[in-house]
Amino acid sequence: MRLRxxxxxxxxxxxxxxxxxxxxxxxxxxLVGRLDATAPFEVTPPLATVGTDLPAGGVTVSVSETGALALDGRPVSRAALLAALRPRADAADGPPLVRINAHAAVALRVLLPLVTALEGIxxxxxxLVVTPNAA
Incomplete structure (x- = not known):
């Protein structure tokens, strides 16, 4: 008998x-990716008690404690910043959102002329990027 x-x-x-x-x-x-452009210098945003979440997209202008500027993580002068953003203001779908990530110690005499110049182009x-106050 054979078994199968x-x-x-x-x-x-x-x-x-x-x-x-x-x-x-x-x-x-x-580890490699990043969500947003980081400034080439330390920026500690000011605290705020009111505000809303930032909309996505746009460009990030960082302002250091000494007033140095960076556009999307690359150091630039004020003239180079305005020259780089001027063509974007005339985009077909409208100008992009500009996020100013300024250090909390930056004087308003530095910040307000920058905002005026950005609106001027x-x-x-x-x-303005701020940190929500925990209290």
Missing amino acids: RSPRRRAPETIVALIDVVFFLLVFFM GMTTVV
Whole structure:
């Protein structure tokens, strides 16, 4: 009497290696990527008791404690900043939002002329980045 052998079953494919690769990519992009342009100098925004969340998009102008400027993370002079933003003010879909990320110790005599100059070249929406007060 001959017994019939049962067919060999293939080992199930494991996806552990795939999960490891996906996890590695996730960690890699979390470390390498950035959500927003960071200033080439330290900026501590002022505290505010009122305000709303910032809208997405636009450009970021950073102002250091000494008054140094940066556009989307690259140091620039005031003239270069205005020259770089002037063509964007005439965009077909309207001028972009300009976020001013100024250090809390920046004097208004530095900040207000900058806002006036930005509005003068056609940037109609200029917002100041602040830190919400925890109290």
